Amino acid sequence: xxxxxFLFKNVFRKKTRSILTILSIVLPLILxxxxxxxxxxxxxTDEAETRGMxxxxxxxxxxxxxxIPSSYLDKISDLDGVLSATKFLWFGGTYIDExxxxxxxxxxxxxxxxxQVFDDASMVEGSTKDWERDTSGCIVGEELIKKYGxxxxxxxxxxxxxxxxxxQLTIRGIYSVPSGRADALFFNLKYLxxxxxxxxxxxxxxxxxxxxxxxxxxxxTQIDGLFENSPYPTKTESEKAFQMGFVxxxxxxxxxxxxxxxxxxxxxxxxAANTISISARERIREIALLRTLxxxxxxxxxFILSESLIMSLIGGLIGIIIFVxxxxxxxxxxxxxxxxxxxxxxxxxxxxxxxxxxxxxxxGIFSGIVPAIGSSRRPIIxxxxxxx
Amino acid sequence: MSAPLIxxxxxxxxxxxxxxxxxxxxxxxxxxxxxxxVAIMGPSGSGKTTILNLIAGIDTTTYGRIFVGSDEVTAMSxxxxxxxxxxxxxxxxQFYNLIPSLTAYENIELPLLLTSLSKFDRKxxxxxxxxxxxxxxxxxxxxxxxxxxxxxxxxIARAIVTDxxxxxxxxxxxxxDANSAEEILHLIESLNIKFKKTILMVTHDPNAASRSSRIxxxxxxxxxxxxxxxxxxxxxx
Numbered sequence: 001x002x003x004x005x006f007l008f009k010n011v012f013r014k015k016t017r018s019i020l021t022i023l024s025i026v027l028p029l030i031l032x033x034x035x036x037x038x039x040x041x042x043x044x045t046d047e048a049e050t051r052g053m054x055x056x057x058x059x060x061x062x063x064x065x066x067x068i069p070s071s072y073l074d075k076i077s078d079l080d081g082v083l084s085a086t087k088f089l090w091f092g093g094t095y096i097d098e099x100x101x102x103x104x105x106x107x108x109x110x111x112x113x114x115x116q117v118f119d120d121a122s123m124v125e126g127s128t129k130d131w132e133r134d135t136s137g138c139i140v141g142e143e144l145i146k147k148y149g150x151x152x153x154x155x156x157x158x159x160x161x162x163x164x165x166x167x168q169l170t171i172r173g174i175y176s177v178p179s180g181r182a183d184a185l186f187f188n189l190k191y192l193x194x195x196x197x198x199x200x201x202x203x204x205x206x207x208x209x210x211x212x213x214x215x216x217x218x219x220x221t222q223i224d225g226l227f228e229n230s231p232y233p234t235k236t237e238s239e240k241a242f243q244m245g246f247v248x249x250x251x252x253x254x255x256x257x258x259x260x261x262x263x264x265x266x267x268x269x270x271x272a273a274n275t276i277s278i279s280a281r282e283r284i285r286e287i288a289l290l291r292t293l294x295x296x297x298x299x300x301x302x303f304i305l306s307e308s309l310i311m312s313l314i315g316g317l318i319g320i321i322i323f324v325x326x327x328x329x330x331x332x333x334x335x336x337x338x339x340x341x342x343x344x345x346x347x348x349x350x351x352x353x354x355x356x357x358x359x360x361x362x363x364g365i366f367s368g369i370v371p372a373i374g375s376s377r378r379p380i381i382x383x384x385x386x387x388x
Numbered sequence: 389m390s391a392p393l394i395x396x397x398x399x400x401x402x403x404x405x406x407x408x409x410x411x412x413x414x415x416x417x418x419x420x421x422x423x424x425x426v427a428i429m430g431p432s433g434s435g436k437t438t439i440l441n442l443i444a445g446i447d448t449t450t451y452g453r454i455f456v457g458s459d460e461v462t463a464m465s466x467x468x469x470x471x472x473x474x475x476x477x478x479x480x481x482q483f484y485n486l487i488p489s490l491t492a493y494e495n496i497e498l499p500l501l502l503t504s505l506s507k508f509d510r511k512x513x514x515x516x517x518x519x520x521x522x523x524x525x526x527x528x529x530x531x532x533x534x535x536x537x538x539x540x541x542x543x544i545a546r547a548i549v550t551d552x553x554x555x556x557x558x559x560x561x562x563x564x565d566a567n568s569a570e571e572i573l574h575l576i577e578s579l580n581i582k583f584k585k586t587i588l589m590v591t592h593d594p595n596a597a598s599r600s601s602r603i604x605x606x607x608x609x610x611x612x613x614x615x616x617x618x619x620x621x622x623x624x625x
Binding site (some may be wrong): 002003005006009010013285286289290291292293294295296297298380381384 | 441444446447466467470471472473474475477479481485487488489490494498499501502507546
């Protein structure tokens with residue numbers, strides 16, 4: 001404790017240099033916290049599973065671009081352990097324009113069964129009955145209402161790109177989900193089939209609500225076994241596995257993010273090490289003086305390493321505070337970019353903060369260790385005679 | 389007659405460079421009694437500063453042994469020497485060697501941080517040292533705010549603050565003007581007379597050397613002449 005004032009004075013003996021070095025730690029650390037938040041999105045637990053939702057997704061075995069017969073739904077519904085099932089067909093299309101800002105999920109489905117399968121969702125305004133009564137009706141998530149300011153009865157025009165048809169839909173209900181990610185639009189599959197008869201009888205996926213975990217596990221294999229030898233073989237997986245399949249399309253994104261983080265940390269270590277080395281070199285005579293006064297090699301090692309850690313921890317603390325304070329505005333900004341879907345899931349936890357402190361500490365240690373060892377090992381007589 | 393405080397026995401110091409070996413001390417024998425004020429003079433390269441460095445343990449002998457009291461300096465490990473130095477040696481440098489980011493007070497306090505003294509006790513020691521060197525009104529100043537003479541006084545205060553057994557002064561006036569040099573010499577002299585400090589001082593200045601009670605002249609690594617100054621003129625009052 002008695003050395004702390006001495007250490008702080010050494011850290012800030014060249015104020016400009018110290019501040020610039022601290023800033024070189026602050027900015028990358030904010031980036032590392034952000035990357036860690038992205039990583040945690042891919043490691044989030046399947047809320048549907050933990051809340052006991054037990055949802056499965058059946059699609060064509062080859063890929064999502066291949067459709068499966070909608071008649072599969074009846075066979076699946078007859079299986080033991082299936083509480084409900086519904087059809088999904090991705091429409092896509094354009095709302096206003098093709099910018100990332102106006103992108104959101106748009107699915108054709110069955111109004112009668114959608115909320116039976118997604119029973120964690122609830123209608124906050126309007127009803128599925130209103131929706132069922134209007135073939136051209138749709139329901140939208142709360143997040144879209146906040147974003148666009150829509151109300152019940154408003155018209156939404158979707159211009160098809162996969163399907164050459166323009167749909168004019170009327171909002172008949174607003175839904176929310178516990179996770180807060182109510183950001184999709186659902187309309188009646190019948191409406192699309194009437195507008196485009198060629199797609200009648202085909203769907204992209206069938207979503208299944210199993211009654212318990214054992215059924216969910218058994219049904220995956222059972223469903224695929226039903227259609228194994230048909231012209232449209234299927235792959236059935238849990239909701240989370242299905243969603244992670246989209247992430248895997250981006251390649252090994254986790255490895256990419258981790259690698260970026262490691263490179264950033266290495267660069268910061270090199271910058272900080274350069275500063276500490278320069279500082280130690282400027283103080284060769286001073287360190288020799290301390291040794292003459294009776295300070296041991298170990299104490300010199302402790303001083304240089306501590307100064308490095310202090311600088312690093314100050315930078316780390318400032319970086320973490322800025323990250324926490326700017327997290328929400330940053331997330332809102334990222335939501336308007338092509339990273340919007342990921343950004344909406346972004347969150348930071350105690351693990352993010354702990355990781356930031358660990359990184360900061362490692363930067364302090366690794367950037368200071370070489371100059372510290374060099375300074376402590378230099379013979380006193382060499383230091384005393386040094387002319388810098 | 390008591391045993392000498394400092395004994396150098398057959399000291400040889402050879403510096404090795406890439407091309408050659410330089411023998412600085414070649415079998416030096418030297419004793420210093422407790423309370424003596426010894427000046428070491430000689431041409432450049434005669435080994436004057438080397439003697440101080442060897443006694444302080446910041447350099448090592450090639451051959452020979454050094455004793456300070458009952459402690460054999462040449463037998464200690466590095467960590468033992470660091471502890472021993474903090475307790476027994478006060479070093480005064482030609483170029484002061486103050487730490488620029490610390491005030492005069494903080495520079496003087498540095499050796500005391502190695503002790504187990506409380507902050508309050510450290511303060512007492514520092515203030516005492518400042519009073520001795522006459523710089524109490526400058527304790528909050530940084531070295532850049534002090535004159536050369538004042539900086540050296542801070543250096544002396546730092547050297548005496550732990551009440552060391554020996555003071556080693558390497559050309560303490562070498563970087564000062566005549567007036568400041570005189571002040572410093574007077575201060576060093578008083579440390580010997582009033583406080584009975586054992587002092588070894590390296591100097592080129594005959595005037596500085598004349599303040600001592602003994603002058604040792606070195607030549608080619610050996611003590612050529614050992615002149616005892618008439619002690620009557622230095623009797624304490």
